[in-house]
Structures are given as structure tokens and as C-alpha cells.
Amino acid sequence: MLIVMDQSATTAQIEAVNDSVKEMGLRPEPIPGSQRTAIGVLGNQGYIDDSGIRNLPGVREIIHVSKPYKLVSRDFHPESTIVKVGEVEVGGELPPVLMAGPCSVESEAQMLASAKAVKQAGAHILRGGAFKPRTGPHSFQGLGVEGLKLLRSAGDEMEMPVVTEVMRIGQLDDVCRYADLIQIGARNMQNFDLLKEVGKLNFPVLLKRGMSATIEEFLAAAEYIVAEGNGQVILCERGIRTFETATRNTLDLTVVPLVQQMSHLPIIVDPSHATGRRALVPVMAKAAIVCGANGLMIEVHNNPAQALCDGAQSLDGEEFSSLMKDLQHLNSCYKR
Numbered sequence: 178m179l180i181v182m183d184q185s186a187t188t189a190q191i192e193a194v195n196d197s198v199k200e201m202g203l204r205p206e207p208i209p210g211s212q213r214t215a216i217g218v219l220g221n222q223g224y225i226d227d228s229g230i231r232n233l234p235g236v237r238e239i240i241h242v243s244k245p246y247k248l249v250s251r252d253f254h255p256e257s258t259i260v261k262v263g264e265v266e267v268g269g270e271l272p273p274v275l276m277a278g279p280c281s282v283e284s285e286a287q288m289l290a291s292a293k294a295v296k297q298a299g300a301h302i303l304r305g306g307a308f309k310p311r312t313g314p315h316s317f318q319g320l321g322v323e324g325l326k327l328l329r330s331a332g333d334e335m336e337m338p339v340v341t342e343v344m345r346i347g348q349l350d351d352v353c354r355y356a357d358l359i360q361i362g363a364r365n366m367q368n369f370d371l372l373k374e375v376g377k378l379n380f381p382v383l384l385k386r387g388m389s390a391t392i393e394e395f396l397a398a399a400e401y402i403v404a405e406g407n408g409q410v411i412l413c414e415r416g417i418r419t420f421e422t423a424t425r426n427t428l429d430l431t432v433v434p435l436v437q438q439m440s441h442l443p444i445i446v447d448p449s450h451a452t453g454r455r456a457l458v459p460v461m462a463k464a465a466i467v468c469g470a471n472g473l474m475i476e477v478h479n480n481p482a483q484a485l486c487d488g489a490q491s492l493d494g495e496e497f498s499s500l501m502k503d504l505q506h507l508n509s510c511y512k513r
């Protein structure tokens with residue numbers, strides 16, 4: 178439930194509403210906003226009888242929110258959230274942030290060469306998977322903690338913050354020690370225990386959309402993190418499973434402007450996992466920027482033909498550099 182106060186409501190009137198909410202056993206949450214004063218009501222499991230609040234002085238309107246997400250919704254938080262990853266800021270009207278690097282950390286030489294390529298081209302955040310959620314158990318599973326260390330040292334050498342995936346709670350300590358941004362992959366979007374645990378951290382999180390998740394389920398997953406107190410969540414569209422098999426997934430770009438209407442959280446796009454095809458990655462990356470994405474995540478490998486994972490969708494340094502030039506041009510057209 179959302180209680181919208183008159184613009185002229187006094188502090189005492191707002192306090193009286195807060196007290197009534199508490200008396201009902203619920204939690205009032207002040208909602209900052211330049212246009213209005215509002216109070217979010219949390220802690221209910223069903224419909225709230227608002228008769229004790231509706232007629233209090235200063236109350237203009239009561240909106241019943243039946244969605245499974247509230248804290249991440251724009252109704253509850255009209256201003257866009259800016260998430261800080263190291264010194265890099267993502268969200269709102271800020272220019273798009275580029276996260277790039279190999280699918281997996283494979284070796285010191287591969288990680289460093291890939292990191293140099295993306296840094297030179299102008300990427301802001303370095304990616305690299307150390308714990309890999311592979312479809313089959315015989316595929317390369319990642320270097321684990323050794324991979325985290327190689328990613329960190331490549332990031333330090335290139336002066337870039339780093340993002341890497343966590344698959345289970347037991348990996349969180351290590352990932353937080355070496356990374357600047359925790360990635361929760363598509364396969365774990367509804368791993369509710371993991372979501373709650375990262376929600377207890379004071380650490381930015383990149384939450385990828387589950388391959389069969391609706392937008393409501395996607396936002397509800399983010400709500401799990403925010404409800405535990407961690408508001409630093411970046412969403413990522415990475416393609417969804419449809420009847421189409423010509424591409425690895427189907428990139429749902431509609432989600433970008435839609436989520437930006439529904440939620441205050443930043444949303445980025447991963448055209449690499451969405452398409453699965455190197456030739457489609459640059460054009461879909463540009464399309465995502467035109468749709469208003471707050472950033473991109475792109476797989477770049479120093480030698481895609483030799484990659485241990487996702488080589489077919491990885492750009493090499495030159496292809497990435499050429500994409501970055503196009504993106505700079507696009508950004509100047511869109512004045513972001």
C-alpha cells in the first residue's frame with residue numbers, strides 16, 4: 178500500500194500516519210520525492226484495511242499495490258537509483274556503462290590480454306567468470322578462487338572494477354574478497370536463499386533475468402535482494418527462451434523501457450548470451466542503447482577461436498573496439 182500525502186501535509190500529520198501504520202503491525206517506509214510526500218507500507222501479506230488511515234488529516238490518496246514487488250517499483254521510489262561499482266556509476270540519465278571481458282577466466286595470459294583489449298577500447302568494468310554454470314558437467318567449470326585472483330589482478334593492472342558470478346552462498350566470501358560487483362546468473366535468478374544472502378551484504382549486485390522469467394518474476398527476484406536491505410541492484414536482460422532456435426535466446430529489448438517505467442533500478446543488456454552469435458552482437462548492442470539501456474555486458478576474448486567457453490559469441494579486441502566507436506557516436510546522438 179502507498180499513502181500519498183497532500184503536498185502541504187505537516188510533519189505532525191506525516192508522523193500521525195506513521196504511528197497509525199505501526200499500530201496496525203506494519204512498517205511505514207518514507208518515500209523520497211520532489212513532487213510529493215508518500216509513505217510506503219510494508220509487512221502485509223494480503224489486502225490492508227485502510228479505513229483507519231484514509232481519513233487522517235493530510236492524506237490525499239491511498240494506492241493499493243498488489244504486485245509482488247514494491248521496494249523496487251517506481252511507485253515506491255520515483256527517482257532512478259544510481260549504483261556505484263568502484264568509481265563507476267550506473268543508472269538514471271548517466272551515459273551507458275560497458276562491462277566487457279571473457280566468458281571465463283582461463284589463464285593469466287588470456288585474462289590480461291582480454292583485459293587490455295577492453296580497456297584500450299574504453300570499457301569501464303572487466304568481466305570474467307571463475308565459477309561457471311555450464312549446461313553439461315563435462316564442460317570447463319571455471320578456475321574457482323584461482324580465477325578470481327587472476328581477474329582481480331587483471332582489473333588492478335587495467336584500473337578497472339571487476340564483475341564475476343556467484344553460484345552459491347558458500348562462494349560469497351571469496352567473490353566479495355576479489356570482485357567489485359557480484360553477478361547472479363540467469364540460472365540462479367530464483368535461487369531465493371542466495372538472493373536473500375546477497376541482500377544482507379553492502380555490495381552491488383548484477384541480477385540477470387532468468388531464461389524463462391516474466392518481467393514480474395524478474396522484479397520480484399530483485400525485490401528479494403532489496404527487501405533484505407541491499408538496494409544496489411543492477412538488472413540485466415540476457416535473452417529469454419522462446420520457440421526460436423536460430424539464436425541462443427530471444428533478446429527481449431522491450432524489457433528495457435518497460436522496466437525503466439516500472440522500476441527505479443538500472444537495467445543493462447547482454448547481447449552476447451542473448452544471441453549466441455558474434456555477428457549479431459554489435460547490432461543488438463547498439464539497438465539496446467537506442468532503447469535506453471543503462472549499460473551493456475559483452476563477451477570479449479583475445480582469441481575467440483580458442484576460448485574454453487562461449488567463443489562463438491565472443492568478440493575479439495578489434496571487433497569490440499569498432500563497436501565502442503559506434504557506441505560513442507550513438508551516445509553523442511542521444512546526448513547521454
Ligand code: PEP
Pocket residue numbers: 280306310342361362363364385415447450
Ligand atoms: C555469464 O554471464 O557468464 C552467464 C553465464 O550468463 P547467463 O547467466 O545470462 O547465462
Ligand code: MN
Pocket residue numbers: 280281450476486487
Ligand atoms: Mn558466457
